[in-house]
Amino acid sequence: MPLGNGDKNARIDSGDQYIESLRGRNLRVFLFGELVEEPVDHPMIRPSINAVAETYDLALREPETATVESSLTGKRVNRFLHVAQSAQDLVAQNMMQRKLGQNTGTCFQRCVGMDAFNSLYSVTYEIDEKHDTPYHARLKAFLEEMQEHNYVVGGAMTDVKGDRSKAPHEQDDPDLFVHVTKRNQDGVWLKGAKAHQTGCINSHWIIAMPTMRLGPADENYAIVAAFPVDAPGITYIYGRQSCDTRSMEGGSIDVGNAKFSGQEAMVLLDEVFVPWSHVFMDGEHEFASMLVERFTCYHRRSYVCKTGVGDVLIGAAAQAAEDNGVDKASHIKDKLVQMTHLNETMYATGIASSHQARPTKSGVYLNDDMLANVCKHHVTKMPFEMGRIAQDLAGGLVSTAPSEKELRHPELGALLEKYLKGRADVPTESRIRILRLIENMTMGRNAVGYLTESLHGAGSPQAQRVQIGRQMSLDFKKGLARRLAGVDRSDEE
Ligand SMILES: Cc1cc2nc3c(=O)[nH]c(=O)nc-3n(C[C@H](O)[C@H](O)[C@H](O)COP(=O)(O)OP(=O)(O)OC[C@H]3O[C@@H](n4cnc5c(N)ncnc54)[C@H](O)[C@@H]3O)c2cc1C
Ligand code: SF4
Numbered sequence: 001m002p003l004g005n006g007d008k009n010a011r012i013d014s015g016d017q018y019i020e021s022l023r024g025r026n027l028r029v030f031l032f033g034e035l036v037e038e039p040v041d042h043p044m045i046r047p048s049i050n051a052v053a054e055t056y057d058l059a060l061r062e063p064e065t066a067t068v069e070s071s072l073t074g075k076r077v078n079r080f081l082h083v084a085q086s087a088q089d090l091v092a093q094n095m096m097q098r099k100l101g102q103n104t105g106t107c108f109q110r111c112v113g114m115d116a117f118n119s120l121y122s123v124t125y126e127i128d129e130k131h132d133t134p135y136h137a138r139l140k141a142f143l144e145e146m147q148e149h150n151y152v153v154g155g156a157m158t159d160v161k162g163d164r165s166k167a168p169h170e171q172d173d174p175d176l177f178v179h180v181t182k183r184n185q186d187g188v189w190l191k192g193a194k195a196h197q198t199g200c201i202n203s204h205w206i207i208a209m210p211t212m213r214l215g216p217a218d219e220n221y222a223i224v225a226a227f228p229v230d231a232p233g234i235t236y237i238y239g240r241q242s243c244d245t246r247s248m249e250g251g252s253i254d255v256g257n258a259k260f261s262g263q264e265a266m267v268l269l270d271e272v273f274v275p276w277s278h279v280f281m282d283g284e285h286e287f288a289s290m291l292v293e294r295f296t297c298y299h300r301r302s303y304v305c306k307t308g309v310g311d312v313l314i315g316a317a318a319q320a321a322e323d324n325g326v327d328k329a330s331h332i333k334d335k336l337v338q339m340t341h342l343n344e345t346m347y348a349t350g351i352a353s354s355h356q357a358r359p360t361k362s363g364v365y366l367n368d369d370m371l372a373n374v375c376k377h378h379v380t381k382m383p384f385e386m387g388r389i390a391q392d393l394a395g396g397l398v399s400t401a402p403s404e405k406e407l408r409h410p411e412l413g414a415l416l417e418k419y420l421k422g423r424a425d426v427p428t429e430s431r432i433r434i435l436r437l438i439e440n441m442t443m444g445r446n447a448v449g450y451l452t453e454s455l456h457g458a459g460s461p462q463a464q465r466v467q468i469g470r471q472m473s474l475d476f477k478k479g480l481a482r483r484l485a486g487v488d489r490s491d492e493e
Contacts, residue, residue, distance in 0.1 A: 012150045014060060015053030022049065022202065025230040029201055029265070031238040039201050044247045045238070047255075048263035051108045052152055052202045054100060055080060065096050070147050071363075072140060077147040080110040083121045084365040090354035094304045098347065101308020105441060107262035107449035109199025111305065113153030115298035116207045117143055118364055120224065120280055123291045125362035127284050135224075135280045136362070142226055142278060146205065154203035154229070156194040156267060157295060159211045168214065168221040178208055178269060179220040180282065187275040188282065190225060194267045198457070201236055201265055203229050207280075208269075213289035222288050224281035225274040233272040239264040241445035253404040253433055256440025262449040293467075297369045299458040300376030304350035306383055309441070309450050310343040316437045317390040323431040324395060325423040335389045342382040349375035370471045377464040383454045387442035398435045399443070407432065 012018050022040050029036040031044070039045045059066035059078050070077040071085050084090045093114065100108045117139075124135035146153055159168075162176035171177070178192030190208065200206060207226045214222050227234075241261065252258040281287060318336055321327045353371035360366050391398055397420070406412045407429060417428045440446050455461070482489060 011148065012056065015050075015057040018053050018056045018152070019049055021204070027201060027230055027236060028234065029236040029238060036238070044244050045201070045263065047247060047257070047259060047261035048109070048199065049202050051104045051106055051260040051262065052110060052199060054104050054260070055108055055110045055152075056150070058096070058100060058103065062099075065092075065099055068092070070144075072144045073147065075147070078150050080114045081117070081143065081147045081150070081153070082114075083118050083143070084357065085363070087355055087357035087365055087367075090298075090301075090357050090365060090367050091351060094301065094347075094351045094354050097302060097305040098308040098311075101305045102311050103308075104260040105257050105309055105312040105437070106260045106446045107198060107305065107453060108260075109154075109202060109263060110152055111302045112155030112157075112198055112299065113203070113205075113207065115295055115302055116153070116155035116157075116209065118298050118366075119291060119294035120207070120209075121364040122360035122362040122366065123287055123294060124280050125360070126290070127281060127287050129361070131284060133284070138277055139280050142280075149204070151204035152199065152202060153226075154197060154200045154206045155295070156197050156200070156206050156208045157211050157292070158195050158197075160193045160195045160266075161211065167218055169217040177211065177218075177221050178223065180223050181220075181271060183282075187273055188223065188225065188279055190223065190227075190269045190272045190274060192269055194269075196239070196264045196456075197267050198453075199263050200229065200267055201238070202263055205229060206267070209291060209295065210281075210288040212292060214285040216285060218288075219283045219285050222281060222283050222285040224279070224291070226278040226280070227272055227274050231272050231274075233270045235268040235270070237266040237268065239266070239448075241448045243440070243444040246444075249404075251404040251408075253407065253429070253436055256436040256438075256444050257446055261445050262453070264448070293369070294366060296459055296463070296467075297367060297372050300464065301350040301353040301367050301372040303376050303379040303454065303458060304347050306379050306450065306454055307343050307347040307350075309446075310339070310346070310383060310386055313386055313390050313438070313441050313450070314339045314343060316434050316441070317393040319434045320390075320394045320398075320431075320438065323422040323426045323434060332393060335393060339386045339389050342378075342386055346375060346378045346382055349378060369467065373464040373467040373471075376458055377461060377468065379454045380461040380464070383450050387447075387451060390438050391442055394435050394438045397432075398438050401432055401435055401439075 012021050029039055036042050066079050067076045068079050068082045079096055120139055124139045127133055128136045159177040162171045168177035175192045180188045181191045182189040205226055205228055209224050246255045321332045326332050349371050353367040356368035357365040407416055420428045422431050441450050
């Protein structure tokens, strides 16, 4: 089936078809100060494309895990394009996310769009209810189109934000938050920049959303709009990752994870036109905080993805210990138990949040916000501790190993095989490969996904503490304590 290079009507089923669908889009992508001719063929970009491709291939291999019957059409669609009809749908998302983390060892990029659709589904319904607007029907039509083609949709919430203490309209430069510059009978024009956009170049469409609570003076910033990734007026500036140029050296050892990586880029919008059919909020500023809170509610428990990646790290740490001949030592076993306990704690809170989902007015299910925030708050810390333990078990060679070129060197190769041996029956190259994987996940390019994204993605730690604080029901809990302690405050109450 001909895909990409302009055939926008084709349906994408396999990872290979997805990769082909990205070709020939003439995107304006900058990397190292130069325009990238074809991102698909760039050795530094390709591993991130492979990670998204795995979301398609998993759906073919395990349809129960990664596909579901669409509530809009009754057809089977990729789970990343489905709005949750039950708590079980949300649980199934989490199980798929863990599996994809296990399969790729990185961020597979497709969840931001999924969580954007789920949150927008209820928010557009409630905006329409108040303002008699047509957003919900437009969103459903757009989602149906995405399902039909099985497209990847990126979610662009985070603005560059300038002075963090100021609202959008208070900034010296009005472009520090994405906003509408012009409207006519056909649509709107957008200007501004979105930062840290996961998988944006690997997507077919992007949905831009406001990043924070907005007031009446920020009306032009209260915009939700979808546009194709190759829309005129967009420039992408590729985000560097630690050790990323190792992908351009050839070889498969030093990269640690040769096949998969994540992707972030800055998205600059210079008067990007969006027709009304793809506008899902325009000016209803009082709904911006509801959208941000619902989006982050979904997205913060989506971070169970990190437990799939954590499974890989636990496996790598255990393998490194085995390769060193110390796997039977009690402290090693205990440290692996500790890693597993941390990993399952994150998973437990995320999946519990999904299990406790409740329907919104629109019918879409929304997971439990307190537990989602607790999950994400764990995720801001626990992968760092897991990375520390993995490096402990790995030994110093995780950061001092020689390059693949030395391992292959006619003279040095044999010497390294001899001197870098752990257990006699484990080839030195196997030992080094595992150490490079640990390096990749804790200091290399996939540490972006495993560590920094865990910290800041879906909101920095303080954002979760604020949400937890809002919902901790202290008056209710003090009442429980007073009742059991026999403190009578009935006068005041
Ligand atoms: C790898 C990665 C992937 C991401 N993917 C996406 C994506 O796909 N889509 C998307 O929309 N976003 C994405 N994000 C963005 C993410 O949501 C933001 O990084 C996060 O919200 C923090 O914003 P920031 O990076 O601008 O940091 P800042 O806002 O600069 O925060 C830095 C510190 O300042 C504190 N701070 C910020 N504002 C205030 C304030 N007003 N008062 C007091 N303290 C403050 C924060 O708590 C934090 O400690 C991604 C981020 C990363 C790192
Ligand atoms: S960080 Fe996790 S939840 Fe977010 S897009 Fe990547 S894999 Fe999905």
